[in-house]
Amino acid sequence: MSVTIDRPADRRGADLSRRFTTSAHALDSEVTPNKVFHDWFDEQRRVNQFDVRPIPFAELTGWHFGDGDGNLRHDSGKFFSVEGLHVSTDWEDRGSWMQPIINQPEIGILGIVVKEFDGVLHCLMQAKMEPGNINTIQLSPTVQATRSNYTGVHRGRGIPYLEYFAQPRRSRVLVDALQSEQAAWFLHKRNRNMVVEVVEDVEPHPDFCWLTIGQIHQLLLRDNVVNMDARTVLSCVPFEAPNGGARGIVRGGYREGLLRSLSADTRSLHSTGEILSWLTEAKARHELVQRSVPLHLVERWHQREDEIGHEEGKYFKVIAVAVGASNREVTQWTQPLLAPVEQGRVAFLVRPIDGVLHLLMHAKMEAGVLDVTELAPTVQCLPGSFADLPPERRPAYLDLVTAADPASIRYDTVQSEEGGRFYRADNRYQVIEVGDDFPLQVPEEFRWVTVAQATELLRHSNYLNIQARSLLAGLHTTW
Known part of the structure; x- marks a missing residue:
């Protein structure tokens, strides 16, 4: 006679999937009703002042092109740099080419704090400004920070709720995995994707709100509301096949x-x-085979005073911007950005x-x-x-x-x-x-x-x- 052993770890995994699925079926919440959320989110976009404008590279502050290699890097040696890359491969007969690429060897944290309210998990989400966003503010994870950010290299304000992700941690880890970012534009870039659960009271912050996964899923049906960092963390959440009714418009x-x-x-x-x-x-x-090359020696790419671009106008450009943001850890800065x-x-x-x-x-x-x-x-x-x-x-x-x-x-x-x-x-x-x-x-x-x-x-x-x-x-x- 065969015996099926119900392992405690299996039970915990099944219970966790069930709890996430229950949250996904909660399309509204008394904690943050949908109307309250939309009013709050609109207000975040209205009251916070943001200014992002392209500038010539010569106006970058704290950034420089290296004398020997032409690579664009921060004076501190932290954050990231824009370098040249030579790629050679036999994959699908692609051969070899050169291109600029962002090198950011630090592993950042992308983390969502969750807490139960009335038996339903809610996610603590942030209205966060990023300089490259099409509509400036998008819904972000609780914590979205590079190592340079959370160790204070920028000398700005501290990062709210970081204590739930750093050791010694004041939370229970539910999801935790290193995941890659855009490999066409980043060299070997990874971030730690985390979901942690808290049971203690969490001090509210005006730029944050509690939403169920179902509420966030509804926002994922709209253009440019939920940012990439929130999407990657949510993708790592395990769900079970739901027993409840359909939430989407597709049936059958x-x-x-x-x-x-x-x-x-x-x-x-x-x-x-x-x-x-x-x-x-x-x-x-x-x-x-990936080999670093000096940025100024990357073939078929040309540097002008305000951009580095491909000779055929394809792929992407490297530009510089000046940023003003009232609700960020640092309120004014300049930086390079990659622009497809x-x-x-x-x-x-x-x-x-x-x-x-x-x-x-x-x-x-x-x-x-x-x-x-x-x-x-x-x-x-x-x-x-x-x-x-x-x-x-x-x-x-x-x-x-x-x-x-x-x-x-x-x-x-x-x-x-x-x-x-x-x-x-x-x-x-x-x-x-x-x-x-x-x-x-x-x-x-x-x-x-x-x-x-x-x-x-x-x-x-x-x-x-x-x-x-x-x-x-x-x-x-x-x-």
Whole structure:
């Protein structure tokens, strides 16, 4: 006779998933009712004074181009630098190229404090200004700070609620994983994504409010409200398949397949072990050589008094800005920012396989990736960069995404990327359902993955890239 052992750790994990799911089903709250939130958020944007303007590099204060290498760095040697990178790879015949890249070796903290009110977990969220944000203020995690920030290099005000994330910690850790950031623009950048629970009373701060996960999910249906750092932390939250009614507008087969996909016990096309083996094989088989080069020697990029840009006007520019912000730790500063030249497209193609919704994920190599490749959405690109290329050299499935029938689109919003380093960078994020006639056999660099498998991988580092995590957070709004 076989016996199933109910391990305490398994029970704790199931209970945690249930608590997060209960919070996700709470679409309003007496702690911060939706109307109160919207009034508060509008007031935050109205009363706080912000000014962000591009300036010539010569007007940067506390930053300089190095005499020997031309790299753009802070006088303190902290924060980040803009350097040159030479990339050589055999991945998809991409060959070699040079580009500027942000080097920020510090590991920052992206953390959300949660607390139960009337049996429902609420997240302590911040209305935070970032200089690169399209609409300046967005909803951010409780703590969003680089090591230079939280160790006081900027000599500004202290960071509220940092004590719940630093040792000795006054909280219980629920989620904790190192996750990457945009590898096309950052070199080996990672942040610690955390969710911690408190039971003590938390002193209120005027720039913060308590929201359920369900309230945040509703805000994820709107353009440019929930920032990238909040989205990546939320993507790491485990959910169980809910028993309650549908929250999203999509009904029928899609939602039924999604609920099955949330369950770890559901049959998947490939086992998690097979997916990990496939990804490990790709990392072992392919070569990626990243070599730092002086910024002023990066080929096909030209520096002018107010920007560093590609000779064809593609990809991105490096610019400088002057910032004034009344509610930041430092109220005035200047800094470089990376500015993409167009809006990106990011999309999951999804389809049911034996009644279980699967996401088509892409093993994608990018210039600054830490370990050869990460799992990305089906499509992730700046479309204009490929407009002059023949179809065989354009990203797979890009044409399908751009021509998708509106009736097949399950999620569709424009979301900003990290506003502390990027200037008005945004992507159109979509989940697009394809029918049973879409082939299960896909190119070698793609695999079908369930939502439960993706969530399991997010317990660990460097499996899903930041765009996949942002889109997974959006997918959870469609239950």
